[in-house]
Amino acid sequence: MSDRAEIDRTLIGSSAASFTVEVEKGAIRRFAEAVGDPAQIYFDEAFARSLGYAGIVAPPTFPTTFRPHSKPAWIRGLDEGRFLAGEQGFRYWRPIVAGDRLECALRLTDVQDKRSSKGSMELIIQDLVITSPAGDMVCVNRRVVIYRGLTTTLAQEASS
């Protein structure tokens, strides 16, 4: 049995409802604690300022916490047990700091089919575009999520 495409290709190029994020010190601290990162720039405002930052700094992968208020249309109805992390990338125009108010737009950039010895999968390529209220670019976070076909086993698992 072969798996067939399950993600609606007509949604390529569409965006989820844009949303605003207020970057909070507490959210940065909890994120840094969860990932076990003790770097002072995430906890100590005076220290961060001494290095030229405008406030407590958000860790480089922090924009992964910026999520639309409801699931984007292209994800809705899919089986959460079949998602796997594929790739992520962050391009920065400036650091994100506590106190920032940011506008976020999540776009479905592409959907691609992929086959391997383990079976078929679809790659969901999304771009989160993060701008200042004035419209200046701050960060783009590309998220490539793997959606395993129904008959596809866990890919890339090392034998053990």
Place this chain on the structure above:
Amino acid sequence: MNPAALHKPGDTFSIRRGPITTTQLVMYAGASGDFNRIHYDHPFAVQAGLGGVLAHGMLTMAFAASCAVEAFGQASRISRIDARFTSPVRVGDVVEVTATMMERDAPGGPIEATLTAEVDGRVVLRGVVEVEGSMS
């Protein structure tokens, strides 16, 4: 105060994180907003064919980012960080991330390092980080 560990091409810097606990995965779920049950609900993850819970890929990437920031110093400004997840990470795994400074394409160009995360010698993440600045 936060000296860079990478100065010239070929220099390496490593950090170690873990062993990863289920508690940490729950903390990361809460901090990140990624509540996919494959990361903390063992029966669900088994039923999904994963053999048990998997760590969030983005937790491993956060480790890679920690390594990058420490390697270049907290004053450095990261302009780009990219990663590909090559193998699952599970509870109990110890993750070692190594940053290796790359040759510079041109004087004044971006400073780059490769990032490799491993569990017992198995590569779980490959990436690259680019920082601004004019490190000599």
